[in-house]
Amino acid sequence: LVAIEPAAAQEQQRIAAVVNDEILSMRDLRSRLRMVIVSSRLPATDETAQRLAPQVLRSLVDEQIQLQEAKRLNVAVTDQDLARARSEVEQRNNLKPGQFEEFVRSLGVDPETVIRQLKSQVAWTKLVRRRFGNDVTISQEEVTDVLQRMEADAGKTQKRVSEIVLTVDDPANEEQVRQLAERIVEQLKAGANFGAVARQFSASANAAVGGDVGWVLAERMAPEIAEAVAKLETGQISAPVRTLFGYHIVQVADSRVIAAVDPLTATVDLKQVFLPVPPNAGKDVRPSQQALAEALSGSAQNCTDFVELAKEIKSPVSPDLGEMKVGELAPPLRERVAGLKVGETTGAVDLPNGVMVVMVCSRQAPPSNLPSPEQIRSQLEAQRFEILAQRYLRDLRRNAFVELRV
Numbered sequence: 001l002v003a004i005e006p007a008a009a010q011e012q013q014r015i016a017a018v019v020n021d022e023i024l025s026m027r028d029l030r031s032r033l034r035m036v037i038v039s040s041r042l043p044a045t046d047e048t049a050q051r052l053a054p055q056v057l058r059s060l061v062d063e064q065i066q067l068q069e070a071k072r073l074n075v076a077v078t079d080q081d082l083a084r085a086r087s088e089v090e091q092r093n094n095l096k097p098g099q100f101e102e103f104v105r106s107l108g109v110d111p112e113t114v115i116r117q118l119k120s121q122v123a124w125t126k127l128v129r130r131r132f133g134n135d136v137t138i139s140q141e142e143v144t145d146v147l148q149r150m151e152a153d154a155g156k157t158q159k160r161v162s163e164i165v166l167t168v169d170d171p172a173n174e175e176q177v178r179q180l181a182e183r184i185v186e187q188l189k190a191g192a193n194f195g196a197v198a199r200q201f202s203a204s205a206n207a208a209v210g211g212d213v214g215w216v217l218a219e220r221m222a223p224e225i226a227e228a229v230a231k232l233e234t235g236q237i238s239a240p241v242r243t244l245f246g247y248h249i250v251q252v253a254d255s256r257v258i259a260a261v262d263p264l265t266a267t268v269d270l271k272q273v274f275l276p277v278p279p280n281a282g283k284d285v286r287p288s289q290q291a292l293a294e295a296l297s298g299s300a301q302n303c304t305d306f307v308e309l310a311k312e313i314k315s316p317v318s319p320d321l322g323e324m325k326v327g328e329l330a331p332p333l334r335e336r337v338a339g340l341k342v343g344e345t346t347g348a349v350d351l352p353n354g355v356m357v358v359m360v361c362s363r364q365a366p367p368s369n370l371p372s373p374e375q376i377r378s379q380l381e382a383q384r385f386e387i388l389a390q391r392y393l394r395d396l397r398r399n400a401f402v403e404l405r406v
Contacts, residue, residue: 016057018403019064024057029406031113032056036200038107041192055166055180055201057404062203063120065396070123075130077122085118121208128389136384138377146376153217153258159229160254161221162194162211165204167246167390169397181240181247188237194251203246205386214379215256215371225250245390258370263338264327265366270337271303273310274317276354289355293348296357302343303361321358333358 017024033049033056042048070077086100095103104111164184168177184201188194195210202211218229225248228238232252240247273296275289292313300306310319326338336346337358345359371379 014405016404016406017061018401018405019061020068020401022064022068024060024064026406028060028113029053029057031110032060032117035107035109035113035117038109039193040187040197040200042187042197051180051183053406054176057406059201061402061404062393062397063117065400065402066124066127066393067120069396070127073127073131075123075127077119077126081122081126082115082118085122089114089118124389125208128385128392131392132385132388135388136381138380138384142380143373143376146380147370147373150258150370156217156258158215158217158256158258159232159234159252160256161213161216161229162198162251162253163204163206163213163225164194164198164202164211164249165207165246166201166240166249167203169246169394177247178240178242181249185237185239185249188249188251194237203390205382205389211251217258224248262327262366264325264334266326266338267323267364267366268326268337268360269323269362270321270358271306271310271319271361272317272321272356272358273306273313273315273319274354274356275313276316279353286350286355290348290350293355293357297345297347300345300359303359306345306359323362 014026015023016026016029030049033052034044036042036052036056037044037048042052087097089095090097090100090103093103101111104114164181166177166181166184168174180201184192184197188197195212198204198207198211201207204211206212216229218226220226221229222243224241224243228241228248229250229252232238232250234252234255236252238248238250240249273293275293277286277289296306296309296313300309307319326334329337332351333346333349333356336349337360340346340360340363342360342363345357347357349356349358
């Protein structure tokens, strides 16, 4: 049996698994189990440890295989690499620089256990990038194609998705992996941290970032996952979904409408000409001012002309309205300005105390929520590396000698 609490020294040194010519001890397994349980906010019980032990041991075996392959190909993890990895842990947990070891010890976890995992993650990432760097080339046409598809999808709802992937490499493990997936879902719905669980259990490369897939359209995903994602509201977690690779657990963190640009968030620089109409003015004054406003509107070619006209007719207010968002304007003016281009005017706008004409001198379009070409390229590269990394690890597993003893 595997318990969460430390066992006697002899039991600690017992072999949990043999990976090629190296061993994993029960101490290694128990230390990792405690780290997984604590960081994932799972119940710290022997029952939890017993249920998680097979998957955790498998993760340790994979890490050992990855480290062995990195060593074989002379891929080293430097002190600077580990320092960056520790810094990321500190940032993720809102710690000050240098608090990594103190924080880990406060959780009752051996820092060496965390360092081992960080080292394997860094080594594997460097190895995959070096091994397949020349094979992953994203053309400008591919980037443009993705961007055009996203533009064509304007108005559709995207969801920010995270995933936990539990692979089934051997049909004999099908039921065991399915049960683990169901238990993980139970714990997630009971309050376990999705990102932390993904970092410890997910077989996907995005496990390092808490399983974050990014913004996706459900229809662009595998059909089984698309069906689950389409039904989820923000904050909800799916039941385990069987796919070609194994079992997926997905969470929707947020949603948005693609390229839904609100014209009221555009920033405009405005100039005005104001023509007063006193409360006691005769009935012909307002129509006369309206006619003058329309004449001014048609004669000004640019904002410089517009300001000079305001001075010539001795407009009683400053012509400079300044920069503001369209949505901040008063409703009667907002509707007129919303669709104007630079250099265009509103025509006469009636106000209770007079008539005004406004010209747009500059317009800054509201930001689009479409990713930049650089972001698209990075996403495509990450997807390619992910597929290659999964195949690489699968082949290494098949060629490795692995003997599990617990």
